[in-house]
Amino acid sequence: MWDGLVIGGGLAGLIAGIRALERGKKILIVSEGVGSLAFAGGVLDFGRVRELRRLEKHPYAYVGEMAERAFSYFLQLNPAYTGTWGRRGSVLTPLGTLRETELLPRRLDASPLFKANKIVVAVPGGLKDFFPEIVKANLQKEFPSGNVRLKKLSVEEFADWRAAGKSIPGTVYAEFWGTERGNTALKRHICEIAGEADSEAIVFPGLPAIGCPEVDEVLAGISLPVVGMTSFPPSAIGLALYESLTRRVKALGGELLIGVGVERVEVESARARRAIVRSKGKETALTAETFVLATGGFLGRGLVATPDDVRETVFGLPLHVPPLRGGKDFLGEQPYARAGIEVDRHLRPCDPATGEVLLENVFAAGRILAHWDPWLEHCGGGVSLSSGLLAGELL
Amino acid sequence: MYTQTQWGEEGGPGPKPAAEPGGDDSHRQECGDPAGLDACVKCGICTAHCPVARAYAPFPGPKNLGPDAERLRLEGVALDPGCLAYCTNCKTCEVVCPSGVRITDMILRARRQQGSAQAESAKSRLRIRDHVLGRAEYLGRLGTVWPEFTNTVLATKLTRRLLQKALGISAEAPLPKYKKRFRLEKGSAAELTSESGQNGGKSVEGTGSSSMGRGAAGDPSAGNGSASKQVVYFPGCFVNYNDEATGLAVIRVLEHNGFEVIVPGFHCCGVPLTANGRFREAEGNARRNLALMEPYLERGIPIITSCTSCGLALKEDYPRIRVPAAKRIGAQTYDLFEFLWLLHERGELKEDFLEVRVxxxxxxxxxxxxxxxxxxxxxxxxxxxxxxxxxxxxxxxxxxxxxxxxxxxxxxxxxxxxxxxxxxxxxxxxxxxxxxxxxxxxxxxxxxxxxxxxxxxxxxxxxxxxxxxxxx
CATH class of the missing domain: 3.40.50 (Rossmann fold)
Known part of the structure; x- marks a missing residue:
């Protein structure tokens, strides 16, 4: 018997689990795979919280002051991050444009570039999904008064990758910079750039940003600012964020069951009792007092769309489903994004038609909630963190 | 859930019909979506987590070797078979996949289709090596005849250099030491013999059974409605030939909880054979083991493993064998601690623990x-x-x-x-x-x-x- 069973191992589920563990609860987190954090670059958007809070049914409207608490809670949980409530910072996209966000790994903070007139972009040899010329052109557009140049770095340790005709994934590069040899190579390359006359700031793709003290130490000894970059999925920084959160779960005595989806949950008189997971060979029944439903949206597959309808995959809960098609502007509003579960102030799933609470001891959190759009409102991290934290308080 | 549609056929107590050894088209025909090809969204999480792909540049990684290459294989295009042999079958890719794609399954199926033993190890000495390393059981039986002698010989540099030269077995690799062959302690009803059941018969001769728990037999409260507090222990080759003491510790712990422990003369679970491309022989072992298990499975007696690879084979591979016992094996196999946790949840685990300060x-x-x-x-x-x-x-x-x-x-x-x-x-x-x-x-x-x-x-x-x- 668990105090709380968290279904879903993404940002919302992990934060819910960590908070509940801190409160002394016995927690098991069950997850189909390793969550969606590696699909994102590791920066967490909060968006215009005060405006969004005024929208009826928006998650920020019912999590209330939990949004601000979640912001500082996360900063205290993960010291690699920086941010100031109510202010925005900037990071570089994988293509070298600027993008605003609220919580970001210090390593990605692009603000030093605003003060630099001479920007050097390091080009680690063979780095996968990195396009130096495009990055250079975009940086030049973002900082028209400055001068941007590329600096190729040849890293001999990857000779066998080149021989195999392969580019080197960002995850492999990030791991390498943290090793002893990688550390030495990094120091040598960065010192070389710093020693050149036309260098005032270095943009360095593929650097680890979370939980790599070896790299932090090298960069602390450099007089120039070194700015990392977000990357395409699978993102090394997103993965590192995931790992730092799962380590925290384990360090607090929590357990993760990864690689199995929840098949169904047995419900008696509006209370969830047992989750049935499909272990190898047989079903395993997991009994808990309370449950968190944080299985994600369409990408995380908490929601599944078929030609006929949209389904919630664990409980089969009734959903708020706007007309799914309709957005004519590809990058504009797409109604499907607001599909999801409606909840009461305690995150308990409600019937969208009647408002009746359907499950007394289940708290929904994260992308599966209805009435918000992370792409348009830029609040994906904030909603997941604040609803996850609230769920962790309620468990 | 979405994954149900792909997983429905597999896992679980209801086994999917097994593929024929050698050629395997049956699986493909059964499912509309061959093993979840469409479920793969190409996110690359599997390759980012793959222990081999992270460390070894020429290895294309699970995404490329699994779902990507599967589309080519369906069109009859085969990749360099040598690549496939670098998959260690650790299944990390399947665990981390957010979409429930059975990636290792695809890779193993490809190996099987290519008649992989020949293809992967083109040189004959390596074929011999695959033959040798796949047979932990026969090596174990030989090694445990006179373990001190075997260990001494295997420890000499000359032997190891010869093994490396002749068979490609690394001279540095940590070959485990052989110990006394695993047998039940004094007072057991019978000696273990591995020869029983060779012909796939239902013989349980040569089955060892612990005596201490016998008094508790007949407790109806234990597992699956079976009539007694009995469990079958599947020790696996490591306990059988390299770590007898751990096997005995498992038995003592189960007996302490009032169980009679039965140990039929099982064969190697088959995992080393599969890993070395010997699929047909692996299935043969599975059939022989299932025949030995059948009488116990029918009586609802749980099968306990203390080796996680044997456990996985019993739960994942054995249900695919086309024999009646295969229908039960998945549901009735437990990892030792999985079993003990169930006892704990039912309030049946003895918790008279002494303090262990370590x-x-x-x-x-x-x-x-x-x-x-x-x-x-x-x-x-x-x-x-x-x-x-x-x-x-x-x-x-x-x-x-x-x-x-x-x-x-x-x-x-x-x-x-x-x-x-x-x-x-x-x-x-x-x-x-x-x-x-x-x-x-x-x-x-x-x-x-x-x-x-x-x-x-x-x-x-x-x-x-x-x-x-x-x-x-």
Whole structure:
């Protein structure tokens, strides 16, 4: 018997689990795979919280002051991050444009570039999904008064990758910079750039940003600012964020069951009792007092769309489903994004038609909630963190 | 759930019809979506987590070898078969996949289709090596005839150099030492013999059965409505030939909980054969073992494993064999600690624990993670007063059964395990823990090789807490 069973191992589920563990609860987190954090670059958007809070049914409207608490809670949980409530910072996209966000790994903070007139972009040899010329052109557009140049770095340790005709994934590069040899190579390359006359700031793709003290130490000894970059999925920084959160779960005595989806949950008189997971060979029944439903949206597959309808995959809960098609502007509003579960102030799933609470001891959190759009409102991290934290308080 | 549509056929007590050895089109025809090809969204998470792809540049990784190449294979285009042999079958890709794609299954099926033994190891000496390394059981039987002699011979540099030259078995690799053959302790009803059941018959002759728990037989409260408190123990080759003591500890712990432990003369589970491309023989072993299990399975008696790879084979591979017993094997197989946790949840686990004051580090074997049961040994050990256990969480050890014994893969296997070794060494040095525990015998051997730290099966901590003889 668990105090709380968290279904879903993404940002919302992990934060819910960590908070509940801190409160002394016995927690098991069950997850189909390793969550969606590696699909994102590791920066967490909060968006215009005060405006969004005024929208009826928006998650920020019912999590209330939990949004601000979640912001500082996360900063205290993960010291690699920086941010100031109510202010925005900037990071570089994988293509070298600027993008605003609220919580970001210090390593990605692009603000030093605003003060630099001479920007050097390091080009680690063979780095996968990195396009130096495009990055250079975009940086030049973002900082028209400055001068941007590329600096190729040849890293001999990857000779066998080149021989195999392969580019080197960002995850492999990030791991390498943290090793002893990688550390030495990094120091040598960065010192070389710093020693050149036309260098005032270095943009360095593929650097680890979370939980790599070896790299932090090298960069602390450099007089120039070194700015990392977000990357395409699978993102090394997103993965590192995931790992730092799962380590925290384990360090607090929590357990993760990864690689199995929840098949169904047995419900008696509006209370969830047992989750049935499909272990190898047989079903395993997991009994808990309370449950968190944080299985994600369409990408995380908490929601599944078929030609006929949209389904919630664990409980089969009734959903708020706007007309799914309709957005004519590809990058504009797409109604499907607001599909999801409606909840009461305690995150308990409600019937969208009647408002009746359907499950007394289940708290929904994260992308599966209805009435918000992370792409348009830029609040994906904030909603997941604040609803996850609230769920962790309620468990 | 969405994944149900792909998983429906597999796993679970209702087995999917097995593929024919050699050629395998049956699976493809059964499913509209061949093994979840459409479910793969190409996110690359599997390759980012693959222990081999991270360390070894020429390996294309699970995404390319699995779902990507599968589309080509469906069109009759085969890739370089040598690549496939670098998959260690650790199943990390399947565990981390957010879309439930059976990636390792695809890779194994491809190996099977290519008649892989010949294709992967083009040189005949390597074919002989695959033949040898796949047969942990026969080697074990030979080795345990006179273990001291075998160990002495195997320890000499000359032998190892010859093995490397002649067979491509690395001279540095940590071949486990042979011990006295696993047998039940004095008072057991019968000696173990492995010869029984060779013909696939239902014979349970040569079955050993522990005596101590016999008094408790007939307790109707135990498992699955069976009429007695009996369990069958599947020791596996590592216990049988390299670590007899752990097998006896498992039995003592089960007996302490009032179970009579039955140990038929099982054969190797087949995992080493599969890993070395010997699919047909692996299936033969599965059939022989299932025949030995059948009478017990019919009576609802649980099968207990203490080796996580044997456990995974029994739960995942055996249900696919086309014999009646296969219908029950998945549902009735338990990892030792999975079983003990169920007892705990029912209030039937003896919890008369003595204090065990030892800080421990726990390494979760890949094939435990793949079972989808979490880490029950940590849960149980944390019930014991005094036990502090932290999870190392440093990935695969790199050995993967016989993978790390192969001359061309030995260095790679150490490189894969590097993060784990570093963590172990650092923790030991700083005094954060005094011993490493892990269920898998292969992981134990590799951790010792890579970090110098001794590691042992978690059952030893439990045995110590029960006052049944300690391990640390």
């Amino acid at each position: 800080p421990l580090a726990y390494h979760a074997p890949c094939h435990l993670k793949a079972q989808g049961i979490g880490t029950p040994s940590l849960r149980i050990l944390r019930l014991i007063p005094g036990v502090k256990a932290e999870e190392l969480d440093a990935g695969c050890c790199g050995l993967s059964g016989s993978f790390g014994f192969k001359a061309e893969k030995y260095e790679l296997s150490l490189q894969i395990g590097h993060a784990l070794f570093q963590r172990v060494r650092q923790g030991m040095r700083e005094g954060k823990f005094k011993a490493v525990i892990t269920e898998c015998g292969g992981c134990q051997v590799q951790i010792a090789q890579g970090s110098g730290a001794r590691s042992l099966h978690p059952v030893w901590i439990l045995a110590q807490a029960y006052g049944l003889g300690g391990g640390t």
